[in-house]
Amino acid sequence: MNNKKYRFLLTDLDNTLLDFSASEREALSRTLSSLGVTPDEQTAAAYSAYNDSLWKRLERKELTRDELIRTRFTGFFKSLGIDADGCAAAPLYEKNLSGTAYVTDGAYELLRRCRGKIGVYVISNGTARVQLPRLSLSGIDKMCDGYFISEHVGHAKPDVRFFEYVSAHIPGFKKEEALVLGDSLSADIAGGAAFGIDTCLFDPNGKYDGDGTVRPDITVSDLYSVLDILHI
Numbered sequence: 510m511n512n513k514k515y516r517f518l519l520t521d522l523d524n525t526l527l528d529f530s531a532s533e534r535e536a537l538s539r540t541l542s543s544l545g546v547t548p549d550e551q552t553a554a555a556y557s558a559y560n561d562s563l564w565k566r567l568e569r570k571e572l573t574r575d576e577l578i579r580t581r582f583t584g585f586f587k588s589l590g591i592d593a594d595g596c597a598a599a600p601l602y603e604k605n606l607s608g609t610a611y612v613t614d615g616a617y618e619l620l621r622r623c624r625g626k627i628g629v630y631v632i633s634n635g636t637a638r639v640q641l642p643r644l645s646l647s648g649i650d651k652m653c654d655g656y657f658i659s660e661h662v663g664h665a666k667p668d669v670r671f672f673e674y675v676s677a678h679i680p681g682f683k684k685e686e687a688l689v690l691g692d693s694l695s696a697d698i699a700g701g702a703a704f705g706i707d708t709c710l711f712d713p714n715g716k717y718d719g720d721g722t723v724r725p726d727i728t729v730s731d732l733y734s735v736l737d738i739l740h741i
């Protein structure tokens with residue numbers, strides 16, 4: 510751990526402040542049930558993997574956000590040979606997802622302790638019509654100093670233009686006084702590092718093995734540890 514004094518925290522939302530996996534499971538289960546598909550664990554795991562692969566392709570700019578949202582269920586059903594209406598599933602799933610928010614252990618404590626000391630800004634690659642209700646539902650919108658959703662910004666993490674936009678819209682922002690916190694090596698850590706901001710990987714399940722080209726400056730397994738890094 511370093512002794513640096515940070516004044517700004519740029520934090521990811523999904524699977525960082527919010528337990529996206531829990532929301533995803535719930536929204537998927539509701540959506541599949543509505544379409545007459547049994548929401549068993551295998552189907553849920555297959556969906557999660559399929560969806561993750563699409564988001565990675567989005568990060569690599571191999572498909573657009575609209576294409577992802579529009580086609581993910583048709584593609585997923587096809588990949589598993591499930592005979593269900595993928596076009597009907599997309600809006601249903603979004604509606605179900607936007608109505609669920611599970612806050613990660615330590616997230617409220619982190620936001621409360623930062624208040625008045627560290628500027629906290631949410632940086633999220635999600636879809637605005639899903640993320641805004643979830644920010645509001647969790648109360649995080651009122652506990653942070655601002656939020657940036659890639660759909661509004663016009664660029665997504667890890668694109669440096671996303672971070673340029675964020676830095677230009679935070680009063681008094683200095684990248685050398687900022688820390689990026691997130692669970693994604695490819696989006697949060699790679700993006701923050703490329704823009705020249707210190708990075709902190711949130712790795713609750715100890716998946717990161719320290720290998721690879723993208724290396725976070727700091728790794729934490731719980732959000733309470735971020736309090737020590739920020740010295741608050």
Ligand SMILES: [Mg+2]
Pocket residue numbers: 521522523524525691692693
């Ligand atoms: Mg995330």
